[in-house]
Amino acid sequence: MTQDKRGHSKLDLTRRRVLKIGAAAAVLAPTYWKQASAQEKRILIRDPGGPYAPGFKEAFYEPFTKATGIEAVGLQGQHEPTSLIKGMVDTKTYTWDMALLSKAASHQLVTEGQGYLEKLNVKTKYLDSTPAEYKTDYFAGNNVFATIFAYRTDAFEGKGIAPPKTWADLFDLKKFPGRRCLRKHPFDTIEQALLADGVPLDKLYPLDFDRAYKKLNAVKKDIAVWWTGGAQTSQLLKTGEVDICATWNARAQAAIDDGAKVKIVWDQHLWTPEGWNILKGTPKADMCREFIKFAVDPARQAVYTKHLGYGPTHPDAYKTIPAERAKVLPTAPEYQKSRTEIDYEFWAKVKDKEVERFNAWILG
Amino acid sequence: MTGASGVPAEPMRPVLGELPHRPRPAWRRTWAMVPIALFLVALFLYPVAQLLWLSIFDKSGGLTGDHYQRLFLSPVYLQVLRITLEVAGWTTALCILGGYPIAYLLATASRRTRDSLILWVLLPFWTSFLVRTFAWIVLLGRNGALNSALQTIGLTEEPTAFLYNMTGVMVGMVHALMPIAVLTMLSVMENIDRNLVPAAATMGARGGEAFWRIYFPLSLPGVAAAGLLVFITAIGFFITPALLGAPQQTMIAQIIIQQVMEMLNYPFAGAIAMLLLVTAIAVFYLYDRALGMSTLAGEATTGQLGGGTRGLVGRVFAGIGTLLTAALGRVTDGIAILWEALAGGRVDRPPRASGRVPLRVAVVLLLIFLAGPSFIIVPVSFTTEGFIEWPPKGISLKWYWAMINDQQWTKAIFRSLIVGFFTACLAMALGGPAAFFLARRRFAGKTAALAFILSPLILPRIVIAVALFYFYARLGLVDTELGLVLGHTVLALPYVVITVMAVLKNYDQRLDQAAASLGASPPRVLWYITVPVIKSGLIAAFLFAFVTSFDELTIALFMSSGISTTLPKQMWDDAIMKVSPLLAAVSTVLLFFVTLVILTAEYFQRRAGAKR
Numbered sequence: 001m002t003q004d005k006r007g008h009s010k011l012d013l014t015r016r017r018v019l020k021i022g023a024a025a026a027v028l029a030p031t032y033w034k035q036a037s038a039q040e041k042r043i044l045i046r047d048p049g050g051p052y053a054p055g056f057k058e059a060f061y062e063p064f065t066k067a068t069g070i071e072a073v074g075l076q077g078q079h080e081p082t083s084l085i086k087g088m089v090d091t092k093t094y095t096w097d098m099a100l101l102s103k104a105a106s107h108q109l110v111t112e113g114q115g116y117l118e119k120l121n122v123k124t125k126y127l128d129s130t131p132a133e134y135k136t137d138y139f140a141g142n143n144v145f146a147t148i149f150a151y152r153t154d155a156f157e158g159k160g161i162a163p164p165k166t167w168a169d170l171f172d173l174k175k176f177p178g179r180r181c182l183r184k185h186p187f188d189t190i191e192q193a194l195l196a197d198g199v200p201l202d203k204l205y206p207l208d209f210d211r212a213y214k215k216l217n218a219v220k221k222d223i224a225v226w227w228t229g230g231a232q233t234s235q236l237l238k239t240g241e242v243d244i245c246a247t248w249n250a251r252a253q254a255a256i257d258d259g260a261k262v263k264i265v266w267d268q269h270l271w272t273p274e275g276w277n278i279l280k281g282t283p284k285a286d287m288c289r290e291f292i293k294f295a296v297d298p299a300r301q302a303v304y305t306k307h308l309g310y311g312p313t314h315p316d317a318y319k320t321i322p323a324e325r326a327k328v329l330p331t332a333p334e335y336q337k338s339r340t341e342i343d344y345e346f347w348a349k350v351k352d353k354e355v356e357r358f359n360a361w362i363l364g
Numbered sequence: 365m366t367g368a369s370g371v372p373a374e375p376m377r378p379v380l381g382e383l384p385h386r387p388r389p390a391w392r393r394t395w396a397m398v399p400i401a402l403f404l405v406a407l408f409l410y411p412v413a414q415l416l417w418l419s420i421f422d423k424s425g426g427l428t429g430d431h432y433q434r435l436f437l438s439p440v441y442l443q444v445l446r447i448t449l450e451v452a453g454w455t456t457a458l459c460i461l462g463g464y465p466i467a468y469l470l471a472t473a474s475r476r477t478r479d480s481l482i483l484w485v486l487l488p489f490w491t492s493f494l495v496r497t498f499a500w501i502v503l504l505g506r507n508g509a510l511n512s513a514l515q516t517i518g519l520t521e522e523p524t525a526f527l528y529n530m531t532g533v534m535v536g537m538v539h540a541l542m543p544i545a546v547l548t549m550l551s552v553m554e555n556i557d558r559n560l561v562p563a564a565a566t567m568g569a570r571g572g573e574a575f576w577r578i579y580f581p582l583s584l585p586g587v588a589a590a591g592l593l594v595f596i597t598a599i600g601f602f603i604t605p606a607l608l609g610a611p612q613q614t615m616i617a618q619i620i621i622q623q624v625m626e627m628l629n630y631p632f633a634g635a636i637a638m639l640l641l642v643t644a645i646a647v648f649y650l651y652d653r654a655l656g657m658s659t660l661a662g663e664a665t666t667g668q669l670g671g672g673t674r675g676l677v678g679r680v681f682a683g684i685g686t687l688l689t690a691a692l693g694r695v696t697d698g699i700a701i702l703w704e705a706l707a708g709g710r711v712d713r714p715p716r717a718s719g720r721v722p723l724r725v726a727v728v729l730l731l732i733f734l735a736g737p738s739f740i741i742v743p744v745s746f747t748t749e750g751f752i753e754w755p756p757k758g759i760s761l762k763w764y765w766a767m768i769n770d771q772q773w774t775k776a777i778f779r780s781l782i783v784g785f786f787t788a789c790l791a792m793a794l795g796g797p798a799a800f801f802l803a804r805r806r807f808a809g810k811t812a813a814l815a816f817i818l819s820p821l822i823l824p825r826i827v828i829a830v831a832l833f834y835f836y837a838r839l840g841l842v843d844t845e846l847g848l849v850l851g852h853t854v855l856a857l858p859y860v861v862i863t864v865m866a867v868l869k870n871y872d873q874r875l876d877q878a879a880a881s882l883g884a885s886p887p888r889v890l891w892y893i894t895v896p897v898i899k900s901g902l903i904a905a906f907l908f909a910f911v912t913s914f915d916e917l918t919i920a921l922f923m924s925s926g927i928s929t930t931l932p933k934q935m936w937d938d939a940i941m942k943v944s945p946l947l948a949a950v951s952t953v954l955l956f957f958v959t960l961v962i963l964t965a966e967y968f969q970r971r972a973g974a975k976r
Contacts, residue, residue, distance in 0.1 A: 044927055049941025073927060076941045083628035091837040095927070179506075184611060225528045226611050228940075235943040238751040241506045241527075258750035352627070360440045362611040363447075 042071040043287045046099035049076035050231045051254045055304035056100075060295050067294065070287050079229065080105050082116075089116045089280050097284040098291065103273050104344030106139040111348070118278035122289050126296040126314060133341070134273045134313040140292050141275040141313035142301065146330035146339070147188045148269045150252035151178070153261045155243035167196040167268055170244055171215060173222050178243030180219070181236055184226035186358040187347065188270065189216070192246055195268050205343040209354065213361060226362065237262050253309030253328055264328075266335050272342040273313060305329060396797035397813065400857065403794055408820055408854045411835035412827060416641075418834075419634030431635035441619065445639060448616045451530075451605065452598035455537040459594045460587055462538065462730050463545035467586070469720075469727045470546070471553035484731045485543050487959075491738045492915055493540060494935045495951035497607050498752065499737035500536050501527065502744055504608075508754045509740060532608035540604065541597060542734060545590040552586025592651050596644055600824030603917070607939070616640050617826040624830055624922070637827040644824060738955055745948035752945050763949035772934060773950065779845065780914055780931035786849045787913035788906045791856040795909075796902070799864035804873070814861075821858040825918040828854065833922035843928050851919040856909035863908055867901025 047056050053074060061072040075096060077084065082105050088095055101109070109116040117138040120127075127140055134141030149170055155178050156163035164176045171193070173180075183189050190207050193215040199208070224242055227233050233247035238255040245252070249264055256262050276295060278288045294300070298314035302321045305312065311331025312318070318326055326332050422428040435441050466485065470478050488496060503509045504526035511523040526532055556579065564574035602617035616636065623633040748758030767773050795817075802814055820828060832851050833842065841847035875897065879889045895902065917932040924933045931950075938947050 049937065053942070075927060076937045078625065078940070080626075083624075083626055086628055087837065091840070091842070093837065093840055093842050095843050224525070228606070231941050231943045235751055238749075239505055239507055239753050254750070355626075356438065356440065360438065363440060363443050363614060 040071075041069060041287070042073060043097045043284045043291060044073050044075055044095065045291070046077040046081065046096040046101075047074045048079065048100065048230070050234065051250055051257075051308040052100070052304075055307035058307070059300050059303035060291070063300070064291055064294050068290055070290065072291060082108050085109060085279060086113070086116055092281060094279060094282045094284070096279060097282040098276060098278045098288040100142060100274055101139075101277050102344070103136075103139060103141075103275065104342065104347060106136065106275065106277050107344050108348050108351075109277070110136075110138050116280050118280050118282070118285050118288075120278065120289070120292065122292050122296075124293045124296060126298060127292075129316075130296065130314050134275065139275045139277055140296055141273045142295065143275075143304070143308070143310035143312060144271055144273045144330050145310045146249040146266070146269040146271045146335070147191075147246070147342070148249045148252065148264050148266060149192075149244060149246045150237060150255075150262050150264045151244045152237065152240055152242075153263050154240070158261075163263065164244060165265060165267065167192050168198070170246065171196040171219050173219065176244070179224035179241070180222060181225040181227055181233065181242040181245040181247075182223050183246060184228050184362065186354045187342075188246065189358075190354075191270055191342070201268060201338065201340040204340055205346050207346065209357070216361075220362075249328070249330055250309035256328075257309075267338045269330070269335070269339045270342050271330055271339055272344065274310070275313070394801070396801035400794045400798040400817065400861075401813075404816065404820075404854065404857070407832070407835075407850055408828065411831035412823070415630070415634040415827070415831040415834055416638055417634075418631045419638055422631075431632045434632065435635050435639060441616075441636065441639070444614055444616050444619055445643065447612070447614060448599050449643070451533060451537065451601075451613060451615060452595050454534060455541060455598045456591050456595045458534060458538045459542045459545040460549075460591055462733075463542050463549060463590065464583075464587065465723060465726050466542075466730055467546045467549035467553055468583075469723055470550050471556070472558070481727075481731070484735045485546050487735045488539065488543060488738055492932060492935065492951060492954055494603065494917065494932060494939060495741060495947075495954065496539060496737050497536055497604055498939060498947060498951070499740045500532070500539070500608060502752055502754050503737060503740055504532060504535065505754065512754065527608060528610050530609070530613060533605050533613045536604035536608040537598060537601060539734065539737065540601075541594045542730075544597065545594050548590035548593055549583065549586040552589070553583050556582045588651070592647070595647060596822060596824075599640065599643060599647075600826050602826065603936075617824065620826050620830060621921075624833070630830075630834055633830055637824075637830060640824050641827060644822065648822075741948045741951045741955070745945055745952040747945050747948075750944060752943055752948055756945075763945045764953075766944075766946050767949050767953070770946075772929070773946070776929050776931045776934035777950075779928060783845055783848045783852065783930060784910040784914040786845075787852040787856055788909035790849060790853045791860045791909040792902075792906055794853070795857045795860035795905075796864055799861045800868065802861065803865045803868035817861050818858045820854050825855065829918045829922050832919060836923065842923055845928065847923055848920065848928075848930065849913075851923060852913035852916055853909075855916065855919070856912040859908045859912055860905045863905040864898075864901065867898045867905075871898055 045056075045061070047053065053076065056074055061074050064070065064072045077096065077099070080102065081099070082101075085096070085099060086109070087093075106117065119137050120140055122140065127135065130141055134144070149164070149167070151163055153163070155161075156176075161176070164170055164172075169176050170180065182192070190209060190212045191204060193212040194204060194208060195201070197211060197215045199211075225236060227236065227245075227247070230248055230251040233245050233251045234254040236242045237245050237247075237252060238258060238260045249266075249269075252262055252264050256264075276288075276292045278285050278292075282288065296314065298312060298316035299320055301312035301314055302317040302319075304310075305317075305321055305325055309328045311329040312321075313331070315331075318332070321329070327334070419431050420427060422430075466481075470481055470485075473481065501508070505511065506523040506525070506527070508526075510526065511520075514520045514524065526535070560578050560582070561574045564578045565571075569577070599615075600617050601615055602621060605613045605615045606618055616639070620633050620636050620640070623629045623636065744752055744754070744756050745763055746759050746761070747753065747756035748760045748762065749756070798817065802810065802817075829851075832847075832854075836842045836847050836851075841850070871894070875893055876889050879893045880886070884892070915932060916930075917936055920930045920933040921936065924930050929937065935947060935950065938944065
């Protein structure tokens, strides 16, 4: 309300004018915002947060901005954000221009619908020399992560109890007491139950769901916490809220790096690569390609391992990683013996159905 | 308005020939209602209807029952509904049980005691919801503050599991909703004549009898209303069960979010939203059948929101409206007290001595429960460690530096302030005129009009958020500040309208008439008489709208996923992705900010008192 000394008519006029301006602004604003975002020299990159954020900032975002003048902004996004990306591409609202995704998520986005990712078309010697299992036409590998379990040493070694060494031990509550923590998702958890039940690593896929649920039923009531986000597991291990926790190696490593008495068990681990993807139709696709060329350099990959305990996809990265740090990374040679790759193509076929089944199971 | 709520509201005066004017065309008489109506139709009614439409019709426009078939054939969704009702039911019961003594003490205490105590009820109200949830994680963890204390004094040997189970969810939810219960019950209790209990005593009733036979029955409408409000709010919760509960406490809003964020299945999300909506309406219906909303509305305040025969929905909304009016009137008073204290000068009633020790002890414990968690986060923020942990180790400001140096955080704070400010401006511009109109005119369909304006408050927020997200995606409004302002305004409007109406209810309209009779034109009357008199109420409404936006997460969760996060969204992301003490540092800064405002107010209040 404006101060008005002449009375009714002016107030009325003001009101009308305000409404008009408001209406005009409401109509024009979306166009303005869209244009502004297309012109800027800025790319928005989804990363999974946690230890990724400082790692990527130091290894990629800051040096890239310095080198090219293109601002690279890392944005935290939820795990496996395939639906969000589909929404962005369908409506052409690019909240992210590119994303670090698991090979499974990338595969899903390429094969579903009309396809939701741009072809990379990036030609650089480092991408050429990256091992084939870490790249596709749409996906440039950056890091490998391992699904492992970790335990609090003070709950076992401190008490003179032998610590757990296998998935079977994690599922054995009599011999290995302590609070357990599993992932609230069929991914990983089904594989872990089968490994615990004696399925050998090379016979894991196709997954026998009935057998897995039978194994899970036996321990269901004894699982103290079902986690939903990786960061949660770092917190749970650090604070000693749980004693044994199935998680991803860098999330356990983050707790260890912060001084927690935690050990990782590498035997029978599952691995999968994560890499760079460009969202289909983003006006910034070429800037994203610049970024990928920049990021696949093994010397730069080596930098993020300071903060993030995942393994670089380019073998040459180990030339500049200190030996002590190399020991905690999944692509280090000593962890190559007892492991298997997650079969994302298998999961892609059963995901929707199995997620619903898992949700029903966990409530019951 | 000088917080005159202890005094029964003035009865509606006959309108002494509402300022002489020419008969005006209909649109000029109702112009005040037009913008708000258009706004709500476009940004609330249409998007929600569209979402529900999606669940019934397939892509080619044919009717489909697929989504509802899945909803009812799979055991998951009905079970989640049962859990949701169960959790909401227990939350309601505990909020009433704990809130009643607080409200009783506040209603019967001296003015001075009440004013300082109500700040402790309001403090958690002003502290970010997420922060409080995190405080509970620190407090209740296996190695958290409470377990350490219990083991130190030897009450327990092993840590007790307070978290990741029903206990955790209850603590979090009761803590979040008890202030609403207290304020709602208080609004009814304050209208109970204070002389009734002494009167009963003169007839020989002991304290207990006087309370249970006289006071308690009179306060029941407040209890019922508080129960309804808490229950309806609780069924839309998702943060607390996600962070403090186990899978067995999965609530329906979590499933809706999963369908949208993980599966991008809008039609099915719409079907679940419909289930939630029907549940909410069913609760209103049962409530009305069991307790009678209309008598409630009549008793609580004045029943001015319409009379005669009304439909069920009309009565329901009238009841809710009247009670919300009263409850928000209370909050308004709280804010008005602050404002007047800052501006200086107010009259106190003489304090009343009373020796109700057990009640006071209980209330102090409850207030510690309410306000305590806000403070636990402070020591945690100074840790040198990388995680939120109890007890915090070392002392450093590194997380504060991290906050200042992280553009995401500084931008998020800035954006939240901007969005909150514009939301408050827009809500006042749309809601202010409508509130004047609703408070001062009598017209057919008034109840329906008020019901429409209040409905964003009654519909679970998650439904509005999903509907707006779907609607915005087509307009390119996702991830824009404009989109956030518009969405937040939908949520803030009911608060603004109710608060301004509550202020106007106590406004003596003869002041306006006197001014008009001396020749002032309507705008001059408004500007020189009405606005100055109700200033603190208008400021309260503005602040209400601001806080609604500033602490809003549900819409922001969908609408600010990328570069344009608001502060609550940024905190949520950090809570999910990182869980670093940075979160505690940000919370401490916010807490400090709120406490500073309150303490400044108290300081000025005392100084103003000393001068007199």
